[in-house]
């Protein structure tokens with residue numbers, strides 16, 4: 001009897017230690033992806049603003065061996081992404097979260113100049129065969145929209161956003177970077 005009681009106590013302590021360790025590693029890493037099923041967590045990072053002034057969050061959707069950057073809106077269980085036109089999905093979605101929104105910096109760049117940003121930590125947002133995906137944003141049609149930037153060895157077409165069901169391409173845009181040495185509280189949610 002005493003022995004099993006001790007065992008339970010031991011397991012409880014181990015669990016608490018594991019939870020503490022997990023929370024701690026979240027803080028160290030700076031940003032992380034949470035599973036998304038329709039409820040935006042309080043630490044989700046807003047990347048844009050829609051025409052009603054609501055935040056647009058940044059997500060990624062996994063399907064057919066691809067991880068595609070996507071838009072997530074509050075009170076909406078879908079993730080929206082471009083692939084020829086606008087598509088949406090409700091499964092296998094993650095949302096970008098951080099305890100340090102002030103460390104995210106949007107840097108102006110061009111489709112064929114991403115490789116010059118060697119001093120910056122560009123936030124990885126997905127993967128397609130032969131292409132690394134990042135988040136980009138642009139001011140378009142009364143909203144600051146976020147979308148995918150695919151960078152490959154031979155193909156750099158820049159930013160693709162979706163609006164009204166269509167996919168739109170931009171060669172000039174801002175790309176999402178993370179700078180862990182920033183300590184100020186200035187948060188920049190609107191594209192210039």
Ligand SMILES: *[C@@H]1O[C@H](CO)[C@@H](O)[C@H](O)[C@H]1NC(C)=O
Nearest residue numbers: 119120121179180181182183
């Ligand atoms: C990161 O932030 C620090 C502090 O603001 C700044 O000195 C440094 O230049 C930034 N790094 C990059 C790559 O912009």
